[in-house]
Amino acid sequence: MRYAIISDIHSNRQALSAVLTDIDSIGVDQIICLGDVVGYGPDPAAVLEMVHSRVHHIVLGNHDAVICGKMDPACFNAGAREIINWTADQLDSAAAEFFGGLPFVLQGDAFACVHAEMEMPSRFGYVYEPKDAARTWAACPDQLVFVGHTHEPGIFVMGRRRQPHWIEAQGFSLESGKRYIVNVGSVGQPRDNDVRSCYCIYDVRAKTVLYRRTPFDVEAFRMGLSRHALPHGPSVFLGYAGAQAKAPVREMVHFSPLKDEDVDDRPVAVQRLAAAERAARRWKRTGVVLTLLLAAMAVAAWGLYSKRPDGAVSYPVKHSGTTLPPEPPGEGEEAYLSPEEIGLITAENYLSSWTVILADPATVSVAAVARHDSVRQSDDLVFHIKSESPSLFTIRSLPFAGKPGIRLGVKASMLNVAWNSGVAEIALVLRSPDGVERTLCSVQPPGLPEKSTWCPASETMESDLAEEGDLHYVIRGTFVGEILVRDCRLVGRKPKG
Numbered sequence: 001m002r003y004a005i006i007s008d009i010h011s012n013r014q015a016l017s018a019v020l021t022d023i024d025s026i027g028v029d030q031i032i033c034l035g036d037v038v039g040y041g042p043d044p045a046a047v048l049e050m051v052h053s054r055v056h057h058i059v060l061g062n063h064d065a066v067i068c069g070k071m072d073p074a075c076f077n078a079g080a081r082e083i084i085n086w087t088a089d090q091l092d093s094a095a096a097e098f099f100g101g102l103p104f105v106l107q108g109d110a111f112a113c114v115h116a117e118m119e120m121p122s123r124f125g126y127v128y129e130p131k132d133a134a135r136t137w138a139a140c141p142d143q144l145v146f147v148g149h150t151h152e153p154g155i156f157v158m159g160r161r162r163q164p165h166w167i168e169a170q171g172f173s174l175e176s177g178k179r180y181i182v183n184v185g186s187v188g189q190p191r192d193n194d195v196r197s198c199y200c201i202y203d204v205r206a207k208t209v210l211y212r213r214t215p216f217d218v219e220a221f222r223m224g225l226s227r228h229a230l231p232h233g234p235s236v237f238l239g240y241a242g243a244q245a246k247a248p249v250r251e252m253v254h255f256s257p258l259k260d261e262d263v264d265d266r267p268v269a270v271q272r273l274a275a276a277e278r279a280a281r282r283w284k285r286t287g288v289v290l291t292l293l294l295a296a297m298a299v300a301a302w303g304l305y306s307k308r309p310d311g312a313v314s315y316p317v318k319h320s321g322t323t324l325p326p327e328p329p330g331e332g333e334e335a336y337l338s339p340e341e342i343g344l345i346t347a348e349n350y351l352s353s354w355t356v357i358l359a360d361p362a363t364v365s366v367a368a369v370a371r372h373d374s375v376r377q378s379d380d381l382v383f384h385i386k387s388e389s390p391s392l393f394t395i396r397s398l399p400f401a402g403k404p405g406i407r408l409g410v411k412a413s414m415l416n417v418a419w420n421s422g423v424a425e426i427a428l429v430l431r432s433p434d435g436v437e438r439t440l441c442s443v444q445p446p447g448l449p450e451k452s453t454w455c456p457a458s459e460t461m462e463s464d465l466a467e468e469g470d471l472h473y474v475i476r477g478t479f480v481g482e483i484l485v486r487d488c489r490l491v492g493r494k495p496k497g
Contacts, residue, residue: 002027005113005184006199007034007148009051010063011041011087012188013224014390015197016050018216018478019187021359021392026212028201032106034148035061035115037099040080040189040234042224044087047188048095057273060102061115061148062124067091068100070122075258079231086230103271111144111202116257118145125257126150130164133181137164144174144209145181146200153185153198153211169198171438174207182209188221190237195423213439215423215478217390219449314357315350325470328400328408329492337397337473337488338381339368353398360391371484383475383485390422390478399470400490402430409460409491410473414445415484416452422479424448426457426488432469440465448483456487464495 004023009016023031033055038044040063051058065071066084073081104121106113116124117132118140127133127147133156136145153169158179169185169192185198192198196213203210218238225232232238329335342349344367345356351368358364367384383395412426427442443459473490 001029001204003202004028004031005146005202006187007184008036008151008186008189009047010036010039010188011044011047012221013043013046014220015188015216016047018214018392019197019199020054022214030056032113033058034113035059036063038087039063039084042228042230044090057106058102059106059113059115060104064099068096079233083230105270106273107270108273110142112140112142113146116149123258133164136181137179143179147183151186151189151191152183154183156181169211171210193240195237195240217422219421313361315345316355325399325401329490331492331494333492335490341370341381342368355396357394363388364391364393380486386482387479390480392478395475397473399472402465402469402471404466405464405495407461407464407493407495409458409493411458411489411491412485413454413456413487414448415454416448417482419449420480424477424479427474429472429474430469460493
């Protein structure tokens with residue numbers, strides 16, 4: 001079983017849409033939401049509808065608790081309170097009833113999910129420090145606990161010495177004798193100086209947890225706030241572009257946990273994950289007969305729609321896969337990753353060294369073309385990317401052999417041809433032998449939305465590679481507009497060790 005675990009969407013429709021597209025591209029069995037579906041953002045009704053239709057299990061967050069009357073808005077500061085009161089006016093009684101029926105805790109097999117903390121889930125206290133983590137572990141026997149609430153992705157770990165400590169967000173495998181509290185970050189309100197959405201993939205069988213980062217249309221979210229005259233202040237990520245340093249998370253939160261004496265001392269609602277899944281299977285069996293009846297109609301209708309590019313598509317490389325991945329460049333060397341000139345990339349016309357994945361081929365296209373540069377007096381091979389909607393695209397190189405001890409960087413230049421909104425970036429991604437993927441470094445070209453000149457960008461791994469795997473140079477994003485990408489290079493750097 002593979003779960004996508006998301007949290008703190010906060011009425012950010014653009015971010016949720018990007019994350020759901022990313023989830024669809026990698027494939028999971030079920031989606032779990034750790035609460036705070038609403039609050040802060042301008043699209044509570046649309047987001048609630050998306051969550052209701054796509055998410056399998058949800059726990060109650062403190063913003064959601066206000067909507068169903070389980071939390072006093074006075075616990076929030078002025079800006080957050082103004083938005084949560086506005087949010088309540090946008091939702092009907094059915095939404096309040098929906099939130100009122102959510103559990104505080106979701107109990108899986110050797111793991112648990114909660115919005116804030118396990119000691120008093122309905123208090124919604126923050127897990128900031130090791131002492132906070134210790135209280136959650138004391139209240140919960142599970143090896144693995146998933147939380148949200150602070151919006152800061154990362155992991156509290158406790159080993160045999162029983163000393164909790166915090167580590168930055170990174171993929172890991174569960175180890176016997178250790179316990180983990182995993183903050184999955186936030187989909188719609190990131191607070192760790194990264195404007196991308198963050199969530200986790202938990203593979204029960206492989207016992208691995210993987211973090212995923214997904215860009216979304218920040219400007220569309222900002223315009224939504226302005227359209228409804230909502231305060232921008234609580235959405236601290238809107239100011240990250242000009243920020244020089246990350247502020248402490250304690251200074252960014254807008255909610256005060258309840259005092260112990262104010263917490264209802266009745267047992268909080270806990271939902272057993274296995275029971276919920278059994279109920280879902282019963283409903284599926286009930287629908288089998290109807291599905292069979294509809295199948296014939298669907299087959300007949302398929303011919304009408306077979307030419308419509310509905311859903312994500314992947315145009316894989318022509319490479320046969322029989323040869324070993326090449327060695328990455330050594331220190332001071334560069335590998336120039338140029339596409340061949342083939343024009344528009346389609347299922348019949350694809351590249352020999354790049355895989356192209358489009359979440360919505362009806363609105364996003366990628367071409368590999370030659371473009372004359374009058375300054376350099378040369379014809380450059382470039383990727384030409386057009387997007388009519390903020391749907392995820394990914395352009396991934398053939399793998400390089402990743403070995404412990406090496407340190408690499410990525411370079412590229414992007415040109416704004418007709419930029420509207422969104423994000424585009426280059427990244428270096430490691431795929432380990434067990435299939436877990438981790439971003440080693442990534443960068444968005446500075447000035448891309450404002451300039452109509454080539455914007456160079458580069459980024460280097462913070463530390464030496466610590467494991468083997470396949471390294472991929474990646475171009476990805478979600479934007480509306482038209483851009484060119486050239487000079488894609490993988491650069492060998494001096495190892496820190």
